[in-house]
Amino acid sequence: MFFPIGDDQVHQGHRPIFSWLFIAINVAVFAYQFSLGPEVGQAFVLDFGCIPAEIEAGQDYYTLLTSMFLHGGWMHLIGNMVYMYIFSDNIEASIGSAPFVIFYLLGGLAAGLCHIYFNAGSPIPAVGASGALSAVMGAYIVMFPRSNIKGFLFFFRISVPAFLFLGFWFYQQSSAGYASMGDTSGGIAWWAHIGGFVFGVVAGFLFRTWYGVPGLRAKTRAARR
Template sequence: MIFPIGDDNVKGGHYPFVSYTLLAINIVVFLLQLSQGDQQGQFIMEYGAIPAEVTQGQRVYTLITSMFLHGSVGHIVGNMLFLWIFADNIEAVIGSTRFLIFYLAGGLVAHAAHIYFNMDSQIPTVGASGAIAGVLGAYMIMFPQSQVKVLFLIFPFRVPALLFLGFWIFSQFQYGVGSLQIETAETDGIAYWAHIGGFVFGAVRGFSLRNEYIRSLKRGFREEDLVD
């Protein structure tokens, strides 16, 4: 199995306060979720986003609260790993306030994509995956040559962000298309269309953010300011 363990970081820019705060909040909420014990399922039903309810205008607040819930330890570890690796460069360039707005907007677009294919679903959607997929989409456009450090078994190596993230979204799209052949667009507990929707949003937004990044390079950043 291949998974990322680091990347090239932008030297200077804004401190990734929001990225680290989001990471901490997700962990705290997950611990709170675990503390519910036998009531954890009820907790998820209360704060997870249920498409059939949201489409009826009910409990719309869950579109936000669900972004901070996770279904398992593996779920949150994977999400927080990607958030920790890829979010800081974007926040360094666009600033903390704009990054928070971007992150939440990506999560909402991800919800919209998932709900579109699951309007009658009573299954609660949880996780930061959609919002983080938006981060990945923007990162691929803004920093395509950044080297992502990945680990295969015990062997570390580097690949360009364009290749790593391009392969990731390609695999999500394959699973998403495959899911349309069954009753729900959510398979194996994974909302693939939420990932796709968030990623597309991030990639589209990434083009304008990339232009801002280029202008910031001219004001002081340089491509070689990407450091380990």
């Protein structure tokens, strides 16, 4: 199993302040959630997690936003924050902080709506930053396809091109998503990942047109010296 720890993409342009801030917010919210204890913490998740049945009934629309900052456990949080650390700073540095915040939140919203559509009537709260992060990864595969993702395969440190790593990741999510159709018993919100990634791919092509890819250009220039 490949565990990513970073990439070799050169950071240029805007400083990725909100990428770091989102990590801090997610950690702070989970620490507060954990401090509540099991029973109150579960009630907290029910209040602020995104429940498809409630959204369909016209209730608690705010949970489409708040659910992006909740997590189901330490491993869920750590996994998402590692991915945010690897991928989101490059997008923010390329397009600027304000556009990144809008993109991130819209990506999370698109992911949430996709999850609701394919899990209609579910009473299970969906939580996690992975929908918005899937949008970030979708934009990354378009903007930085040849960036190398560094990580460990068992005990060996290797690098994998972004288009291979993220392409395989999306294949896994899609396969699991189709296999889970009709199952509303909970588990991983595969369709949030799929919807967020597709949204990010579309946004990535727009970003290439509007902003270019400054980090990639800088890396190419450096390689020619």
